[in-house]
Amino acid sequence: MKQTMIAISFLATFATASQAQTGRENPTGDYALINGQIHTMDEAGSVAEAIGIEDGKIVYVGSAEGLPNIIGLGTEVIDLAGAMVLPGFVDGHIHAAAGGLIMLGVDLQTDDKDELFARIRNEVETNDDDLILGFGVRFNPWTDGNPTAAMLDEIESERPMFFWAIDGHAAWVNSKALELAGVNKDTPDTVPGFAFFERDDDGNPTGWIVEVPAQLQVLSALLDIDPAFIAKGVEMWMGRFAAAGITAVHDHGIQGLGQDEGFQMLQAFEQEGKLPIRVIGSYYWNDGTIDPLLGTMELRENYNSDLVRAKYLKINIDGGDDKWTALMLDPYVDEPDRVPEPIIPYDVVEDAVVRADAAGIDVTCHCFGDLAVRSLLDAIETAIEVNPPRERSHKITHGVYVHPDDYVRFGQLGVTYDSSGAWMSLDPLMQSIALARVGKERRDKAFPATSVMAAGGSFSLGSDWPVSGYVSEYRPLSAIEAAVLRQLDGRKDVPPLGGEEARLTVDQALTAHTINAAHGMGMGNEIGSLEVGKKADLVVVSENLYEIDPNEISEVEILYTIMDGQVTWDHTKQ
Incomplete structure (x- = not known):
């Protein structure tokens, strides 16, 4: 994938010339993005070549000729060198805070049972923590019933193990986790019929837990699910969102x-x-x-x-x-x-x-x-x-x-x-x-x-x-x-x-x-669109997504992300 290079500089000479042309004494734009393919996503499907940002708002969208009203001595001018600009991506359904709890430990997203157990064994061998965490257990490999605690006990029986299923609505644990949580044959289901412990024919919990209330009943016995713990995980992911x-x-x-x-x-x-x-x-x-x-x-x-x-x-x-x-x-x-x-x-x-x-x-x-x-x-x-x-x-x-x-x-x-x-x-x-x-x-x-x-x-x-x-x-x-x-x-x-x-x-x-x-x-x-008066949320990508093979879209590089007029991701500083 070709990488578009973007040069960033303070263009004081250009800014001085701009003031002379317009008569505006002190243009104060924070950023001016020039020489781009700016797809505004407005109702008309407008495409511009320049955009100006000031105080967290979009103050200009159009051709380069209008930039003299924006660029001042303190304006940072980003030469897009033909790169594509879009409104910042908006995720219509996410659980950003929950990710700080679920997306911890070893990634278990695989269809291969042998690979799955190999990842778990490697985590047990290389992780000295008192609790082994993981996420992403898929359903499709288990054609003859859900996985059990006994399977995990063969790998680790002294330390508790807690693995979130891919949908977040189930979990797979070993016997030690059930023991520490006090879950046994006589333990009532957390919310009968909705949040429960899967059981064998004798009523013993198998190690498969269904729905969040029952999951948290066990997990909260294994670690302190306090705001500080979750905040640490959330903070880790925030930077990844901006990078995306x-x-x-x-x-x-x-x-x-x-x-x-x-x-x-x-x-x-x-x-x-x-x-x-x-x-x-x-x-x-x-x-x-x-x-x-x-x-x-x-x-x-x-x-x-x-x-x-x-x-x-x-x-x-x-x-x-x-x-x-x-x-x-x-x-x-x-x-x-x-x-x-x-x-x-x-x-x-x-x-x-x-x-x-x-x-x-x-x-x-x-x-x-x-x-x-x-x-x-x-x-x-x-x-x-x-x-x-x-x-x-x-x-x-x-x-x-x-x-x-x-x-x-x-x-x-x-x-x-x-x-x-x-x-x-x-x-x-x-x-x-x-x-x-x-x-x-x-x-x-x-x-x-x-x-x-x-x-x-x-x-x-x-x-x-x-x-x-x-x-x-x-x-x-x-x-x-x-x-x-x-x-x-x-x-x-x-x-x-x-x-x-x-x-x-x-x-x-x-x-x-x-x-x-x-x-x-x-x-x-x-x-959601790049229009004057809207908040300055935008993303710069290395390729024009309309022009490339759709099979390559996921490989395109995010060059810059700007939210509220502030650069939250800059590929040149990584």
Whole structure:
């Protein structure tokens, strides 16, 4: 991959000449980017060659002739040498704080059991810590039941081991971990039917733990999950987000910490100058016995700074198809008599959505199955019918399965359809578990982004990092490539999920990771496109993504990331 070289300099002579031409005595721009291919992602699809930044805002977009009004003696001029500039990437669905808890230890993302156990053995042999941590255990290698504590006991029986599954909703532990957590045959499940310990025929826990409450019951007995511990992990990842070109995220729920503690941590990063992204946060609600509006409004009141805002109500209504907990309109193929219940009753969800909408609170909802999608759309439609008009930014996330009759409703109701580009392929999970659960016809219609857009809806990309069904991926360029090809990097021999017609264009994918994602988190008027008056969030990439082979998109280098008018990533200083 060719690397574009960018020269940075203070151009005092040019600045002096600029003042003479314009009569403006003291131009005070902080940055001027020149000689670029600046794709603004505005409604007209404008392309400019120069952009000016001052006090965290975009003050000029256009040709070089207009720069004399911007460049002063203190302006740093960046010669882009033809490089491409885009709005900073916006992640429409992430769990940035949770990543500081989950993404620790050894990476176990592999389909090969021998490789998996080799990585675990190597970690045990080279790590002297009292607790062995890891993440990314995939489901597809386990065709004859979930992995067990006994398998891990053969490798390490004296120290506890705790490995997060790839989806973040399960964990694999050894017997020592269960012992230290006091989990045995007589231990009741944390939340019966939802968060539990998988058991053998005699009732003994097998070492496979389902859902976050049960996972944290064990993990909290093994280590002190305090704000300092999670903050250390989060800080490590913040720099990686900036290096990937991310400037804003929609956090869909803080796990591992209390919700207040999570927002306090993020605001502490902001106050210390350590937050390279802006965060729209959510009140996470998966308990129908609790009124979510009180918590949402309290967070909104307490956390509304420049970079950290608590704005959304996040609803968790169903699970996933791997555990038969996704809400589906038609029966599961392999378990036709299984009818999962919603995590929160439908009527309770509708009441909350209507009341939240009336209070000016937008909602985002985990909807995996097509019945979950329809129920949330129904609730939003009711809210629109009974409440006064307002500017709304409701969103449905995941939408793995959407009934064709509901494609058009996203546009009609102004609901953003958000999903994860890195999931949109015939990965081994889709080829095995999804195929068994819903059959080929429904499976091949998964992630109907192009269909929703063709019906007038807005589509945004969100990683759901650190969790996934198959590959945990936070880098926008990787998601964009996968969405365009409907294939994963390294698995191009597999046909595109949904066929050629399911592939997004490069422009659709870029729009989904910029302005559409910004609209989907209620910030479309502030970020997501490069227009005068908007916040100066942008990314410089080494290649024009419209012109290269889409198979190379994930390999393109991020040269600079600017957030709020400040350089948060500079490839020349690494």
